[in-house]
Amino acid sequence: MKHTLSYWIDSVNVIRRVDEDWDRSMDPDSWTDRAASNGIIGKSLFDFISDDVTRMYIAAMVESVRVLPKTLFRPYRCDTPELKRFMMMTVTPEDDGLIRVSHALLRSEPMAKKAFxxxxxxxxxxxxxxxxxxxxxxxxxxxxxxxxxxxxxxxxxxxxxxxxxxxxxxxxxxxxxxxxxxxxxxx
Ligand SMILES: [Zn+2]
Incomplete structure (x- = not known):
């Protein structure tokens, strides 16, 4: 499995493009059906972030990249019941005016015990x-x-x-x- 997934958002945070092999790379443990590429292109990035506080945080991060503009990095976790997965989100302004958001799996380690x-x-x-x-x-x-x-x-x-x-x-x-x-x- 590929370890980085990217999508590109426009000036109003609508997803315009995803990685070519997005669908093949989707990890069924951490992504729902609605995250298939045909279901996310044309939708707002924020449709996929369920809570208000996180949405505001990501919005501020994207807005900051737009204003500066420079690449920002944010480590985060995307755990499964079995694994602690250490991820990096990279937000990059690109020449065509879109902003690329990438999610990379840096490493993982087993949970001491499963949690659902x-x-x-x-x-x-x-x-x-x-x-x-x-x-x-x-x-x-x-x-x-x-x-x-x-x-x-x-x-x-x-x-x-x-x-x-x-x-x-x-x-x-x-x-x-x-x-x-x-x-x-x-x-
Ligand atoms: Zn925290």
Whole structure:
């Protein structure tokens, strides 16, 4: 499998182009069906980022590349139940006015133990004004950071690796967001 995937976005963040071998390279563990190339060209990049905080962070990063313009790098994690996958996102302004966004797998290492997650969209979970009680009703006990993939129990401040959580055979229900470390990390 190829270890870098790229797509190109225009001035309003619509995906115009993807890698030629995008479909062959898709990793079914971390990409949903809607990420097939014919499903993403012409759509906004932000259709594929489910939570508002991460969306704003990526938007700021892309906007910064547009203004400067210079290449920015952001390490992040894209874990599977079995693997910690250390990734690098590279955002590059290109001569044709498009911005290339690349996701590269740098290395991976096995999880000490498997952890399964079931994501609930932030929009769904935040319809109610009482965010925490709504999460409790929906059975969501955890927030997972979109960038570093660490997990935090709602109401706590400790962000832990997935394999440091108590063993459970059931999928852990999470909403995605950003942890304070990632949020404060400038690019
Ligand atoms: Zn984080």
């Amino acid at each position: 997650f079931q994501a609930l969209s932030y929009a769904e979970s935040s319809k109610s004004t009482a965010f925490q009680s709504k999460m409790a009703i929906l059975g969501i006990g955890f927030i997972r950071c979109s960038l570093c993939n660490r997990i935090c129990q709602v109401g706590h401040n400790d962000w832990l690796e997935a394999d440091a959580l108590a063993v459970t055979n059931e999928a852990i229900r999470v909403v995605y967001g950003l942890c304070p470390d990632c949020l404060s990390c400038s690019f």
